Amino acid sequence: MTTDYYALLGVARDAAPDEIKRAYRKLARELHPDVNQDPGSQERFKEVTAAYEVLSDPEKRQMYDLGGDPFHAGGGFGAAFDFGDLMDAFFGGGGRRRGPRPRMSRGQDALIRMDVDLAEAMFGTSRDIQVDTAVLCQACSGAGTAPGTQPATCAMCKGRGEIQSVQRSFLGQVMTARACPQCRGFGSTIPHPCVECSGEGRVRTRTALSVAIPAGVDTGTRIQLSGQGEVGPGGGPPGDLYVEIVQEPHPVFERRGDDLHCSVQVPMTAAALGSSVTLETLDGEESLEIKRGTQPGSVLTLRARGVPHLRGTGRGDLYVHLDLVTPTRLDDEQEEILRRLAQLRGEEGVTLVVAEQEASASGGLFSRLRDAFSGRTTG
Numbered sequence: 001m002t003t004d005y006y007a008l009l010g011v012a013r014d015a016a017p018d019e020i021k022r023a024y025r026k027l028a029r030e031l032h033p034d035v036n037q038d039p040g041s042q043e044r045f046k047e048v049t050a051a052y053e054v055l056s057d058p059e060k061r062q063m064y065d066l067g068g069d070p071f072h073a074g075g076g077f078g079a080a081f082d083f084g085d086l087m088d089a090f091f092g093g094g095g096r097r098r099g100p101r102p103r104m105s106r107g108q109d110a111l112i113r114m115d116v117d118l119a120e121a122m123f124g125t126s127r128d129i130q131v132d133t134a135v136l137c138q139a140c141s142g143a144g145t146a147p148g149t150q151p152a153t154c155a156m157c158k159g160r161g162e163i164q165s166v167q168r169s170f171l172g173q174v175m176t177a178r179a180c181p182q183c184r185g186f187g188s189t190i191p192h193p194c195v196e197c198s199g200e201g202r203v204r205t206r207t208a209l210s211v212a213i214p215a216g217v218d219t220g221t222r223i224q225l226s227g228q229g230e231v232g233p234g235g236g237p238p239g240d241l242y243v244e245i246v247q248e249p250h251p252v253f254e255r256r257g258d259d260l261h262c263s264v265q266v267p268m269t270a271a272a273l274g275s276s277v278t279l280e281t282l283d284g285e286e287s288l289e290i291k292r293g294t295q296p297g298s299v300l301t302l303r304a305r306g307v308p309h310l311r312g313t314g315r316g317d318l319y320v321h322l323d324l325v326t327p328t329r330l331d332d333e334q335e336e337i338l339r340r341l342a343q344l345r346g347e348e349g350v351t352l353v354v355a356e357q358e359a360s361a362s363g364g365l366f367s368r369l370r371d372a373f374s375g376r377t378t379g
């Protein structure tokens, strides 16, 4: 946001010093607060004066011509104009903070992964874990200095934290600034570092934590433990610890979102005659009624027997897929009974007759036809 000082004074960019002075005097006579009481004019008077202060000083004018704005550069007007900002503006490094950087800064966030089984994910649990982290150095309370000693102003940068150098470039002579190698930009050094932390203000250690895992977590869920991350350099405030959940697959129940699915094998006879089975769910035993005449592909739904919703209330459902099992080995007596049954039902030969209503009602015409065809070709 560089103000166009030439436009403010109404002079060309190559105006001679005399022209600039004349233009300023003329404007100042019009706009001076003693003469003109209009608040807008007073504001303009300040701007025009600022423009004159820059353009009447050959050094500042040159800086300004290179694209810098002495009023908005670090240090303000009157301080040494810093070309680091100008270079940043040209080369996209903008926004870099000037001056020494603080020794104390916030610690990093940490991420750990935690395996939980389905029951833990469903009902929540609490886990005691050990984490490698950094904690405040008790010996120096984060200062990094040995007892009774103080940091010293860096001799190389005189406490500025940066080293400036003049370089020639296509822009002319420019000044660049880089972090002081002696103090790494802190502006001070620690001549007598704390022996416990070597001047870092924090020490690495292993700490024990108890993590509460809420009901409903899933793979990818992150639990944020505020302030349980590493203590920052110089004893700075700690970051956060994130625990990322990895839910192990369950041998029986497959999780899809908050719903659970499982399969139960139902013998052909039980499907035909009806039966009940006991299913061991994560909530305990559930009695399932297999209705008389249960068809292949049937699914029983147990409402709210799935995973609790992590956000909000309620639970997903448990879907029990019924796999009808046809016997593969029949002893003589069983075979005889089945043959007799087939005879009684008139099912000795596979027929292609499909009842029109039945087919359209169940929508299974093609699957029935396919079964009939395969039955004919293989049987």
Ligand SMILES: [Zn+2]
Residues within 6 Å of the ligand: 137, 138, 139, 140, 141, 142, 143, 144, 145, 194, 195, 196, 197, 198, 199, 200, 201, 202
């Ligand atoms: Zn220490």
Ligand SMILES: [Zn+2]
Residues within 6 Å of the ligand: 154, 155, 156, 157, 158, 159, 160, 161, 162, 180, 181, 182, 183, 184, 185, 186, 187, 188
């Ligand atoms: Zn230094």
